[in-house]
Amino acid sequence: MTGWLAVAGLGPGADDLVTPEVQAALAEATDIVGYIPYVARVAPRPGLRLHPSDNRVELDRARAALDMAAAGRRVVVVSSGDPGVFAMASALFEALEGAPPPDFDIRILPGITAMLAAAAALGAPLGHDFCAINLSDNLKPWALIEQRLRLAAKADFAMALYNPRSKSRPEGFARALDILREECGPDRLISFARAVSTPEQALNTVTLAEARPDMADMRSVVIVGNSATRRVGHWVYTPRSAAP
Amino acid sequence: MTGWLAVAGLGPGADDLVTPEVQAALAEATDIVGYIPYVARVAPRPGLRLHPSDNRVELDRARAALDMAAAGRRVVVVSSGDPGVFAMASALFEALEGAPPPDFDIRILPGITAMLAAAAALGAPLGHDFCAINLSDNLKPWALIEQRLRLAAKADFAMALYNPRSKSRPEGFARALDILREECGPDRLISFARAVSTPEQALNTVTLAEARPDMADMRSVVIVGNSATRRVGHWVYTPRSAAP
Missing domain, CATH: 3.40.1010.10 (Tetrapyrrole methylase, N-terminal domain)
Structure with a gap:
């Protein structure tokens, strides 16, 4: 054989x-x-x-x-x-x-992949340039995660955040949210997509000012909009053009 | 109805x-x-x-x-x-x-999406944090594309570049390669994946020093490795850990 x-x-x-x-x-x-x-x-x-x-x-x-x-x-x-x-x-x-x-x-x-299923369920938040960052610090130092979040914000990428929160490091995601608020301001949209495409699917879009660490768990992928990401109806999307 | x-x-x-x-x-x-x-x-x-x-x-x-x-x-x-x-x-x-x-x-x-099919055909070049950038300047200024390429390189993201080359702006991709060489050095791996999953599929991995604009066309997606991306056999992959 x-x-x-x-x-x-x-x-x-x-x-x-x-x-x-x-x-x-x-x-x-x-x-x-x-x-x-x-x-x-x-x-x-x-x-x-x-x-x-x-x-x-x-x-x-x-x-x-x-x-x-x-x-x-x-x-x-x-x-x-x-x-x-x-x-x-x-x-x-x-x-x-x-x-x-x-x-x-x-x-x-x-x-x-989770971010594309989540994006489809939410609308089209990854419709312009974007990045994917794994927030787990099992295989890389936290300082590198923080640097990447800051550079991604400066580049005005939409961001998909994988593994936002685990039991072994509950504080990491809270720090990530603080960095994002610093770099992107309080009004930026952030979406929490849990168990996408399963019967337990749950979607929640808020501003960074409203975002709390416990909105994500191990089954969530988190999508942060770019500066132009907006709502239309119950959808969230990022226009194809760069921000004005 | x-x-x-x-x-x-x-x-x-x-x-x-x-x-x-x-x-x-x-x-x-x-x-x-x-x-x-x-x-x-x-x-x-x-x-x-x-x-x-x-x-x-x-x-x-x-x-x-x-x-x-x-x-x-x-x-x-x-x-x-x-x-x-x-x-x-x-x-x-x-x-x-x-x-x-x-x-x-x-x-x-x-x-x-094209980058994930291309990555699978090549090995696993997007196996660590990465970004996706559309190189078309139809809907955003070229200066923003250039800035994103530089910030993505500083973040040490692997990069998937969509729409690398069109007839109407053949010079853009040559400039993108110059920027990548400046930021990432001559030895960084870059992969050209054309018509992935079709009978015309063609894969080509070279260093940035060897990369030429005409290696991409309108049916290509281009994947630039991060600083740790390497070859094993005929495959290209990015390790799960950050670069040492």
């Missing part, structure tokens, strides 16, 4: 946001590898082995997936959203650096 | 990157509205009216779509990639500002 490895994005949650490409890979797989709640999104079937693992073991998980593919298994590593955005694809290539060159096929299968 | 309007992302080109949600909307539509080459991607069927229009008439197109939905039609405005990323969703909300509040349903249906 010829093995292969695919790193696949399951999208933000809804089944009808999983691409046919990813569905086909899941249907052909012998093994599914990933973080527990993402593996739980794959329907079990006879002969399909599930390998759920805990958070923060991304490199071990990637190495195990490479070993299985080398042994002839058809392995899908599943990520939420898109595998290339703060997810498993980079971990896989990190693992590959220390491994023998693979003699099997490796594919990265894109998915709908 | 109750009309509705959906702005749908067709993804970068391959049929198996169109989400089931978008497929369902296309199957229920009475009218398809969009730029000529995107409307051409929708299979004709009896009773389905196609309304292709030229580039740079986005507001007129959005107004026509709103009028049709108000008249009871089921209208899908199609965009390539994701409708919220440099595409039709913002134009729709701009048109809505001058219109009576709609009494019909409006939905934005996300899609796989």
